[in-house]
Amino acid sequence: MVMQGGGAGQLADDAATREIAEAVKQRSDSMGTQEMVLNVGPQHPATHGVFRLLATIDGEVLTDAEPVIGYMHRGYEKLVEARDYRQITNLVSRMDWLSGINNELPLAMVVEKMMGIEVPRRAQYLRVIMVEMNRILNHLMFFASFGAELGAITPTFYAFREREDIQRVLEDVTGGRMHFGFMRPGGLKEDVPRGFYASALAAVRQVIARLPDYEDLLIGNEIFKGRTIDVGILDKQTAYNYGVSGPIARGSGIDMDVRKDEPYLVYDEFDWQVSTAPNGDCFDRFWVLVHEVVESAKIVEQAIEGIPPGPILGKVPRVVQIPEGEAYVRAENSLGELGYYLVSDGDKKPYRLKIRTPSYNNVSALPPVLRGTLVSDMIAILGSFFFVLGDIDR
Amino acid sequence: MYEISMFGLSVTITAWQLLIVKLIVILTVVPVGALAGGYAMHKELGHLQHRLGPMYAGGFHGWAQTLADGLKFIYKEDIIPERADRRVFTLAPAVIFVPVILLFLVIPIDRTLIIEDLDIGLFYLLAIGSVGVIGVLMAGWSSANKYALIGGLRAAAQLIAYELPIVLSAAAVAMLAGTLSITGIVEAQDWPFLLWPPGIGLLAFLVFLVGNIAEMNLPPFDMPVAESEIITGAFTEYSGMRFIFGFFFAEMAHMVAFSAIAATLFLGGYRPIVPWGPLEAIPGILWFFGKFAFMFFFIVWVRFTFPRLREDQLQKFAWKFMIPVSLGLVLAAGAWVLYAPEQLWR
Numbered sequence: 001m002v003m004q005g006g007g008a009g010q011l012a013d014d015a016a017t018r019e020i021a022e023a024v025k026q027r028s029d030s031m032g033t034q035e036m037v038l039n040v041g042p043q044h045p046a047t048h049g050v051f052r053l054l055a056t057i058d059g060e061v062l063t064d065a066e067p068v069i070g071y072m073h074r075g076y077e078k079l080v081e082a083r084d085y086r087q088i089t090n091l092v093s094r095m096d097w098l099s100g101i102n103n104e105l106p107l108a109m110v111v112e113k114m115m116g117i118e119v120p121r122r123a124q125y126l127r128v129i130m131v132e133m134n135r136i137l138n139h140l141m142f143f144a145s146f147g148a149e150l151g152a153i154t155p156t157f158y159a160f161r162e163r164e165d166i167q168r169v170l171e172d173v174t175g176g177r178m179h180f181g182f183m184r185p186g187g188l189k190e191d192v193p194r195g196f197y198a199s200a201l202a203a204v205r206q207v208i209a210r211l212p213d214y215e216d217l218l219i220g221n222e223i224f225k226g227r228t229i230d231v232g233i234l235d236k237q238t239a240y241n242y243g244v245s246g247p248i249a250r251g252s253g254i255d256m257d258v259r260k261d262e263p264y265l266v267y268d269e270f271d272w273q274v275s276t277a278p279n280g281d282c283f284d285r286f287w288v289l290v291h292e293v294v295e296s297a298k299i300v301e302q303a304i305e306g307i308p309p310g311p312i313l314g315k316v317p318r319v320v321q322i323p324e325g326e327a328y329v330r331a332e333n334s335l336g337e338l339g340y341y342l343v344s345d346g347d348k349k350p351y352r353l354k355i356r357t358p359s360y361n362n363v364s365a366l367p368p369v370l371r372g373t374l375v376s377d378m379i380a381i382l383g384s385f386f387f388v389l390g391d392i393d394r
Numbered sequence: 395m396y397e398i399s400m401f402g403l404s405v406t407i408t409a410w411q412l413l414i415v416k417l418i419v420i421l422t423v424v425p426v427g428a429l430a431g432g433y434a435m436h437k438e439l440g441h442l443q444h445r446l447g448p449m450y451a452g453g454f455h456g457w458a459q460t461l462a463d464g465l466k467f468i469y470k471e472d473i474i475p476e477r478a479d480r481r482v483f484t485l486a487p488a489v490i491f492v493p494v495i496l497l498f499l500v501i502p503i504d505r506t507l508i509i510e511d512l513d514i515g516l517f518y519l520l521a522i523g524s525v526g527v528i529g530v531l532m533a534g535w536s537s538a539n540k541y542a543l544i545g546g547l548r549a550a551a552q553l554i555a556y557e558l559p560i561v562l563s564a565a566a567v568a569m570l571a572g573t574l575s576i577t578g579i580v581e582a583q584d585w586p587f588l589l590w591p592p593g594i595g596l597l598a599f600l601v602f603l604v605g606n607i608a609e610m611n612l613p614p615f616d617m618p619v620a621e622s623e624i625i626t627g628a629f630t631e632y633s634g635m636r637f638i639f640g641f642f643f644a645e646m647a648h649m650v651a652f653s654a655i656a657a658t659l660f661l662g663g664y665r666p667i668v669p670w671g672p673l674e675a676i677p678g679i680l681w682f683f684g685k686f687a688f689m690f691f692f693i694v695w696v697r698f699t700f701p702r703l704r705e706d707q708l709q710k711f712a713w714k715f716m717i718p719v720s721l722g723l724v725l726a727a728g729a730w731v732l733y734a735p736e737q738l739w740r
Binding site: 036038039044045046060147148149150151152153154157158161217218221223224226227374375376377378379 | 442443444445540541544613614616617620621622623624625698699700701702703704705706707
């Protein structure tokens, strides 16, 4: 069957017509087919934002796919050059809007590294608690959206109910729901309110108690397995080549987690595992995501139990002015490795801040995975690559 | 001249008057049924998902929500894409919606409460029930939109795959009942076919259920309208009235009609669930609505629990599993009719 993109019927150009006829004739099957370009996005429910995928399809099979990004470019790397470091904290919080605190943390860390500020242990513990709770929020969000993309709407609402419990705790502490702005070079903006430990522990335990049910609802479902197992396989080598990190890399069997490999804060004091899965298909990526929620909850529990007394802010000069030099700090964001490369010329503002965001690298590995899959698989793969648009374009 | 006696009243009317009465009834029952079904679905969905569902429109538990939704769509602009095939595009929602209305003609609500007791009622249901897909294909083809085209073709492929199991399972019912008349089928069910003959009825019910869920494009077989993939498929370009009638309203009415049909064919319609004296005393209309409500609850439950299958998985499931099973079913039903001792029948 010849698929005509609107208006192709009125081809006036003889040469073009002949070319098409030739191409149709060359097909060995009795019914000549023609490829068509399906423009997925920038406005499409499965792309979680203004992400565009130029998919060339033959029937329902994708012969090629090209991600087009940049619709949400806000020029953060330039904007930060005109702001001091506390202002930047609030700016980078908006990059990956699902894990604001996770974005703020490495920025504070790079400033501390260059200024030689020592962060009190209590602040480090609190940072771990906040970051891990933020990670749970982020992972539950993707749990919800992946289910919805595969057509199961109900898990979305269950996941959002759990998110709300944690969201409320974080709101009590920071006053924000998405952009927390809570990290400061040297520690935290302010101390946690009374009753924080109990409510945080309760919220996290609630999630862990209910998670098995949700897991059964999705992971245990035959249709879900049929839709995700052996679909969209990202092999180890491709993942390495494209610099893929985070749950997606771990779903491809790469045991890689900055929290373990290069422990920062106090991560080496807790007992937890890096979840990995060997196959690199959609199911494995999702499995890793769900199991990371459990690991994060473990860390939060241990951190709350072992938190030492002390101040929440180290000795920070009144004006944060970084001496000339450069430094790179990386940390495990919810979606992978987040790095800040800071160059300072001795001013109150950065000379240059290069941001390495996880989603950007992860999404670049899409074309080799998408080639040869079906349109429905494309949605499953997009959903299982767990990207945030603001994190890609920033 | 016809004499109608109902609820202890008796009136004599002409054939024309009867026709008008029937038209009024059907044109009231279908929209009201669809609206009530929509409301029930939203409420059930709300409770399944730990939320309240509609609560404000109309006051009491948001009873007027579906009405308000419908009105909102009526006020919206009717957009026809520039490159669309105008006539086909505008006709498609009617082709989808009208057959769904016609389904209600032959469903008996009680022994005498039926619009038209056709002798070939079952055949009529099967034939009319699948006309709507032509409308979906028309909508998909005429929209001049790639997503709509994919949706339309998926719907067509789905119809071809799932019409066969539906027809075969219905054929098994017709063989067991020995008639194509819907009231005849209900009268044949001293025990509902779901329970008796053992196994055959249950299997026929399951095949019929799965086939119809696929034909109605409900999850887990909603690939033709997959919201997250091809954005309601064939209806991507529709807006306002045409969207609501061609898509939401038709889908709702189809769900209501299917629940009624399944309740009639397999659960014994207006007859009690087991032939036992005290149960016979309950009015047939209550039995019917009870069974209907159960079926409706069930398909909404399924609809919002499962993820979506993939198109090729659906085709495999249809041709490699459903159709062989339903062929075996027809064989089993035939064997039962031929060889089972008479006293076992009822």
